[in-house]
Amino acid sequence: MTKSNNSATLNLQYGGGFRMSSVIPVIRKFNRFYTNVLGLLDQHLLETDFSLSEARVLFEIGHTDRCTAKMLIDKLRLDAGYLSRILKRFEEQDLIYRIQSDEDRRLYYLRLTDRGRDALAKLDARSDDQIRLMIGHLPEQAQRNIAKNMAAIENALSDDPQIRQEVRIRCDLKPGDVGSLIHLHGWIYAKECGYNHVFESYVCQTFVDFFKHYSPDKDRFWFAEAGDEIVGAIAIVGHPDRRAQLRWFIVHPEYRGLGLGKRLLQESLQYSKEKGFRRVFLETTEDQKTAIAMYERAGFRKIAEHENHLWGVHHIEQTYELQLP
Structure with a gap:
């Protein structure tokens, strides 16, 4: 009682x-x-x-x-x-x-x-x-x-x-990890960008599509954990023609400013080089100013953009690409 x-x-x-x-x-x-x-x-x-x-x-x-x-x-x-x-x-x-x-x-x-x-x-x-x-x-x-x-x-x-x-980074994919990432995306983007439930369903669908072709030989996750909680993540998804996609890059607000995002990005790009990918591309929105600045410092350049009205707010989706040596 x-x-x-x-x-x-x-x-x-x-x-x-x-x-x-x-x-x-x-x-x-x-x-x-x-x-x-x-x-x-x-x-x-x-x-x-x-x-x-x-x-x-x-x-x-x-x-x-x-x-x-x-x-x-x-x-x-x-x-x-x-x-x-x-x-x-x-x-x-x-x-x-x-x-x-x-x-x-x-x-x-x-x-x-x-x-x-x-x-x-x-x-x-x-x-x-x-x-x-x-x-x-x-x-x-x-x-x-x-x-x-x-x-x-x-x-x-x-x-x-x-x-x-006190944050650990691991690459093994465990049950519950994807659910945690979906929750983190839905919560942060609603709080900071005003995105609605449609965005969360979109994130769910990206994982559904991903696991249809998932292969640990070409696809890699990095999970940043504090205790038992995922506080950041990034992934590389392999595509044909030696192309890779950077996906699900996110850092919990309480763990920003510590260099965690930079570390995750660096590890994902180093992995892409080691796997022999020639290009890495990513999709983001124009309101992600901090992330975009990080991408540009790493050498990414914007190659396309289009408007999107599906997530409860008007925004512009952008595609960036990095040529690897």
Whole structure:
């Protein structure tokens, strides 16, 4: 009964479109819930000799190369005086030591002693055990969903650009990949270009036509994944006369500006050269300014265009082609 009521609340809040006022109470409710979870974790750590803050400091020192007190203050958002007391205690307990920088004699790096590494290993083991107790009774898919959604929260709220770069690229085609690409195209193009459901059906049809002649010897996908989510993709489809078509090139809005699109394009063109294709062509629309600029920098030139009124908005479809050496 409770689960049903929660779902109804979320549907009511998001069903009519985005409203900041509808998001705030959901986040506040989650904060209240997760504060209790953190309290349990903190209590678990207090059964050792460390508070949650002390455990975080010990972890960062153990896992950060050339760690400094300033880095800890900035990353953990700790008061300088409070951190100083933690570090003093750690030194007195022979958990850490300081080493002077060769480049800047005013700078000291923090390192774990053997005793500190042993303490951290025990903390890590206890924390792992606590998480297992918390989620071990849940189905595997529920555990994956928790991890995925936590990673999404960290990605969205973090000011550390390195977090957003934890993206893997694979080429193997798995069940569900095409469905994810269709969804990504339908959602992004509706949001950014105003395209309607007809465009999504068009994308579906392109895959239907593609799989009639699919051959891994000439056709290749690149999927960019963050966690279990596809956040970007590109494909090369082989055609007769040593021609290849670049298709389904897309990058999730939250992962743009990291060089992911450039990397996908470069890998697809390198593959085309290795396969002996002489020309690569692609079809796009004039409103894709960023993508078109990327194509042109790679050497593509526009060879044709025509108007299209089928997707709910008037636009011009364009064909670009690249001559390979």
